[in-house]
Amino acid sequence: MIKANDPTLKSWVNVPKGSDFPIQNLPFGIFKAHNHSPAAGVAIGDHVLDLVYLQQHGYLNELDLPGGIFDQKYLNDFFALGKQKIRAVRERISELLRDDNDTLKGHKTDREAALKSLRDVQMQLPVRIGNYTDFYSSEEHATNVGSMFRDPKNALLPNWKHLPVAYHGRASSIVVSGTAIHRPKGQIKLPDSEQPVYCPSRKLDFELEVAFITCRETQLGQSIHTHQAEDYIAGFVLFNDWSARDIQQWEYVPLGPFLGKNFGSTISPWIVTLDALEPFRVQGPEQYPHVLPYLSYEGDKNFDIVLEVLMKSEHADETTVCRSNFKYMYWNVNQQLAHHTVNGCNIQVGDLYASGTISGPSPGSYGSLLELTWNGQRTLHMADGTERTFIQDGDTVIMRGHAEKNGVRIGFGDCSGKIIAAY
């Protein structure tokens, strides 16, 4: 285990009990303080550590970083330095924040200037996302959808267990947690009508996903092997792939989801590094039929990350509507990246690759309202006494995720979005 993950480490920065951001996490993000430009930072407890300030004041000198690498709107240029450099920065930040290290702790001016309360900053989209791919890698989710819309006896299509099915999504409409999303309008074909109608979606849904973000590029024609894949992955975010089920159902044959998805997707602001998640690796499910050699892998490539979805209407308390886990994924991220590039498709720094809805085996672990209410046939009971089949205007959907072991909790922070009325 690398040093920064040591469960005995304590920080001189106060980390409240239950915080997603202990010294063992140190995720990267882009924050904006009032009257300041966006800048790169690291979360610690209820604070963000300003990497621009640290670099400018010499605290990162030994790392030989390009000048101004953190004084940017996005993390892309920093990530492009590669995994070794990202790791070195996280290790150095870990040193600076340790209880027994006086370097920053002992310098009142720098300490106070470099540490900003998360309450006083606005988190931004952390990377400029050049390409966004959405996989469909949860067997339970694919089985539920196949049972609902096709045949429960042959819920999975013939290709599903041979390759990680995926499609390209819209990069422009990915927004950071906290951004309100307008209910989409579009064409809907009602069951009792010959013609489609144009109206706001009546079946607005969330999809609980985890996404990885790349920190290394390939050239067109090159492929990434499963055992190399982690060199290309900086870390993970939570991802809400908002979906308008009625728009999707009418439009999606034969070329896949389009307007039912591309009106907005929400990501959590902090990129939790693969390094921070090392202690939480678990074995993936057995894959049968056996996969082709280019999809074979060795080692533990799944991650035990508890995921939950909460909903709240305005002025009401949160209601937990789903508890799932990232470990349920049938296809792991190494396989996803190997498959994506097996044909020579090139990867860029800052690409986002989402898992697809992560459903578990029990009904309470389904990662979408489509599955939780079985396409509106069941209702969910909210804390304020109201009921839901799909999302109503004014509802906020919050996704949370964390891994926990030996008293260390590595979390993502909220991935939250409110649905507001159609324009």
Next chain:
Amino acid sequence: MIKANDPTLKSWVNVPKGSDFPIQNLPFGIFKAHNHSPAAGVAIGDHVLDLVYLQQHGYLNELDLPGGIFDQKYLNDFFALGKQKIRAVRERISELLRDDNDTLKGHKTDREAALKSLRDVQMQLPVRIGNYTDFYSSEEHATNVGSMFRDPKNALLPNWKHLPVAYHGRASSIVVSGTAIHRPKGQIKLPDSEQPVYCPSRKLDFELEVAFITCRETQLGQSIHTHQAEDYIAGFVLFNDWSARDIQQWEYVPLGPFLGKNFGSTISPWIVTLDALEPFRVQGPEQYPHVLPYLSYEGDKNFDIVLEVLMKSEHADETTVCRSNFKYMYWNVNQQLAHHTVNGCNIQVGDLYASGTISGPSPGSYGSLLELTWNGQRTLHMADGTERTFIQDGDTVIMRGHAEKNGVRIGFGDCSGKIIAAY
């Protein structure tokens, strides 16, 4: 008609007979001269006019352009100035190149420095493409594909005449004409096998398309009306959406094309402005059933652009394999952009929106080998005596397009790519 389109205009720059780039065209691109940075230019005859040089030497002063706007790797920042500015630059270039205008013509040093032979420069990808969408807007193409793989009596799916079907493609793998493409490898399910195999594609195809590029952004939640759509469109390029039919067929259910497409797409280097194409507007096909109001439009929104595809094996002559026309499109670009944004999906500057394969009514006008050979059932005869059903290693596919009227020919230049062996 705006001045720059006047068919009587002549340039003091020699424009060979049959050139795609007379003074009435003036498309924008990014070129790279030996030992120079990439720069924006305008094509005229066999030359490129260097916009960086013109701006630096005061020829564009009256336009009040930001400094260094052409001294860039991509046209995005220039396009973001909007249609009025793009139009003003094209008008000014038109003035400077007119036979009767002595401003640049009369200044030997500047004239010789600003005009570079196209033979001496390398054309680059003209825009940084943030988002790429591929439509499916040719009725003949959709009918052919539906007849081949589904039911000739119900070839079009129920949604096809109600909305311009589309899907998101991969932006990272779009390359400029002249870039070689490796034959993709991937999973293929052979008809006589239970299991998929991993091998290079055996059914590699081209798709003849035209794409538009945007020059104005919208915010998430906003929609573009059909009558506003042209304010967002800078111009057009030719587009080859290379397709591996065997990979596509196994992977595409239920989420659409992915690895069968994203190993590479080729665009022609010059963005021909919507302004230059004004004289070639024609009426589109009657649309029945009537479209929903948000898709209704007024005026002539199709363009009479002759398109052709040629193939050549190494050291052999070109063989014309298809002659089609952009005017065949069922859904026009105004409808495409209105539909794409009806749900609030946001548009960015430099997005690329491709038409989908453009097939005409006669077999010789089909825009893909899939249709021309009816999925390999017929063969095409090449000039060197060989035969093709799909593309072989070493084959080059060249797409050309031009509009012609009153002795003026507005063309695109070549959209060319050679297929080389799988890695």
